[in-house]
Amino acid sequence: MIRPTKKFRQLYLDTLAGLIDFTQIDYLVVSHTEPDHSGLIKDILQRSPQITLVGTKVAIQFLEDFLHQPFARMVVKNGDRLNLGNGHDLEFVAAPNLHWPDTMLTYDHKTQVLYTCDVFGLHFCDDQLYDENLALINADYQLYYDCLMGPNARSVLAALKRMGDLPPYRTIATGHGPLLHHHISELVGRYRDWSQAQAKAETMVALFYAADYGYGDELAQAIAHGIAKTGVAVDLIDLKATDPQEVIEVVGSASGIVIGMPPQSVANAALSTLLAAVNSKQVVGLFESGGGDDESVYPLRNKFQEIGVREAFAPILIKETPGNAIYQLCDEAGTDLGQWLTRDRTVKQMKALDNELDKALGRLSGGLYIITAEKGGVSSAMLASWVSQASTKPLGLSIAVAKDRAIESFMHVGDRFILNVLEEGNYQPLMRHFLKRFAPGADRFTGIKTYPAANGSPILAEALAYLECEVVSRMECPDHWIVYSTVDAGRVSKAEGLTAVHHRKVGNHY
Numbered sequence: 001m002i003r004p005t006k007k008f009r010q011l012y013l014d015t016l017a018g019l020i021d022f023t024q025i026d027y028l029v030v031s032h033t034e035p036d037h038s039g040l041i042k043d044i045l046q047r048s049p050q051i052t053l054v055g056t057k058v059a060i061q062f063l064e065d066f067l068h069q070p071f072a073r074m075v076v077k078n079g080d081r082l083n084l085g086n087g088h089d090l091e092f093v094a095a096p097n098l099h100w101p102d103t104m105l106t107y108d109h110k111t112q113v114l115y116t117c118d119v120f121g122l123h124f125c126d127d128q129l130y131d132e133n134l135a136l137i138n139a140d141y142q143l144y145y146d147c148l149m150g151p152n153a154r155s156v157l158a159a160l161k162r163m164g165d166l167p168p169y170r171t172i173a174t175g176h177g178p179l180l181h182h183h184i185s186e187l188v189g190r191y192r193d194w195s196q197a198q199a200k201a202e203t204m205v206a207l208f209y210a211a212d213y214g215y216g217d218e219l220a221q222a223i224a225h226g227i228a229k230t231g232v233a234v235d236l237i238d239l240k241a242t243d244p245q246e247v248i249e250v251v252g253s254a255s256g257i258v259i260g261m262p263p264q265s266v267a268n269a270a271l272s273t274l275l276a277a278v279n280s281k282q283v284v285g286l287f288e289s290g291g292g293d294d295e296s297v298y299p300l301r302n303k304f305q306e307i308g309v310r311e312a313f314a315p316i317l318i319k320e321t322p323g324n325a326i327y328q329l330c331d332e333a334g335t336d337l338g339q340w341l342t343r344d345r346t347v348k349q350m351k352a353l354d355n356e357l358d359k360a361l362g363r364l365s366g367g368l369y370i371i372t373a374e375k376g377g378v379s380s381a382m383l384a385s386w387v388s389q390a391s392t393k394p395l396g397l398s399i400a401v402a403k404d405r406a407i408e409s410f411m412h413v414g415d416r417f418i419l420n421v422l423e424e425g426n427y428q429p430l431m432r433h434f435l436k437r438f439a440p441g442a443d444r445f446t447g448i449k450t451y452p453a454a455n456g457s458p459i460l461a462e463a464l465a466y467l468e469c470e471v472v473s474r475m476e477c478p479d480h481w482i483v484y485s486t487v488d489a490g491r492v493s494k495a496e497g498l499t500a501v502h503h504r505k506v507g508n509h510y
């Protein structure tokens with residue numbers, strides 16, 4: 001199969017041109033916007049400007065940011081259909097988070113083929129087009145599930161439930177590996193079994209919101225992202241499309257509940273079911289959707305207080321069109337909630353280390369630094385000591401950033417930041433300031449003298465030196481990202497100053 005990525009650009013376009021006249025294409029169904037499947041959409045649009053791109057609301061938003069040009073679009077929801085004529089009636093199945101936020105499946109009623117993009121795929125290739133030989137693909141099928149689908153087991157179960165409403169499918173056409181035809185029920189069944197086992201074992205937050213209302217979708221996604229950074233699963237549930245029994249079941253297995261206020265017209269029934277199902281061991285967080293007709297957060301907040309449910313973050317109020325600052329606040333609020341739910345696990349991990357090993361590892365030392373970053377008008381900062389030079393040509397350094405740090409969102413490939421070096425004998429005030437527990441969305445620079453670097457990030461006036469960095473790559477470790485960055489510029493404020501050194505006693509903490 002030829003993949004629509006830049007690497008296979010010419011091969012893909014030539015093959016397509018041999019099969020179809022570009023001016024005759026009416027629709028391009030975008031199953032999801034992951035670059036290995038969507039990287040050549042711009043090239044197709046150049047040859048076929050008449051095309052209508054068909055995708056979920058989130059996919060179309062991503063495409064706007066990615067294509068930077070006008071295009072005809074059709075936003076589709078679960079159950080929507082697109083009749084192409086000749087019996088080819090396409091039906092769409094929403095499958096968010098499998099393994100991209102905007103994934104959807106497409107069922108052709110005529111051919112009974114279900115196009116699933118990544119779902120049910122595997123990284124396997126031989127001369128057979130179909131799944132005749134199950135033994136040959138077993139291991140790769142499971143590996144692919146474990147890596148790409150397992151982390152969103154609950155979303156897999158939700159998608160399987162929606163797939164259950166379709167007429168029988170004869171073939172599953174995935175975007176990776178063989179087409180599934182001979183063993184469909186066995187292979188789909190494995191997804192169900194694995195996901196059920198996974199979902200039972202994990203800590204989960206049920207995030208209720210009203211889809212397609214105000215900014216509910218975007219705000220919910222930002223909070224879900226923040227929660228997921230802590231390794232906690234999130235089940236996103238549309239309050240408008242769920243029945244009371246489903247609400248009761250999800251709340252029953254959740255450790256935390258987040259609610260985006262729905263419009264008043266749907267609020268009563270949905271919220272009273274929710275309230276009846278919640279118990280005092282759970283934590284809760286509320287946010288407005290900004291739809292103009294939101295149910296107020298305060299009566300609901302009072303009711304949760306009466307039941308004795310702990311509030312994970314203060315209600316998020318939407319007074320104007322949300323910008324990056326609100327989305328950052330949502331992300332950080334989600335992380336706070338996730339950290340609260342995983343606090344026992346964190347303490348257990350810290351205590352788990354053998355005493356001698358812990359002390360020996362504690363002899364590894366590093367300097368003391370403050371990372372500062374600005375992106376899209378929002379800033380962040382963090383104290384770091386797991387920092388090391390990593391290359392000379394080009395000049396580069398590595399930093400280990402815990403997966404649930406607020407600043408993690410500012411350290412993706414292409415992002416720029418400053419590494420401020422703290423000075424021996426003069427680091428305490430800055431260290432103390434940046435180690436404070438900041439509320440979600442708080443300005444971390446209040447009372448701190450800064451000036452802007454060429455890359456836009458704040459330089460700390462009290463730092464001994466600073467380095468302007470750009471993230472080039474990231475390596476995933478179990479609980480940290482190793483962020484490798486090149487260094488473009490730097491300056492020392494005092495020629496004789498020494499870097500503050502951090503001597504530790506134990507290895508299981510910084």
Ligand SMILES: Cc1cc2nc3c(=O)[nH]c(=O)nc-3n(C[C@H](O)[C@H](O)[C@H](O)COP(=O)(O)O)c2cc1C
Pocket residue numbers: 381382383384385386387400401402404405406407434435438502510
């Ligand atoms: C001495 C010291 C060194 C630290 N070094 C790192 C580090 O290298 N990487 C990291 O992710 N966190 C490090 N931390 C933890 C963060 O600085 C701190 O917990 C964080 O600012 C709070 O999380 P938040 O910014 O996500 O709210 C260090 C903490 C201390 C006390």
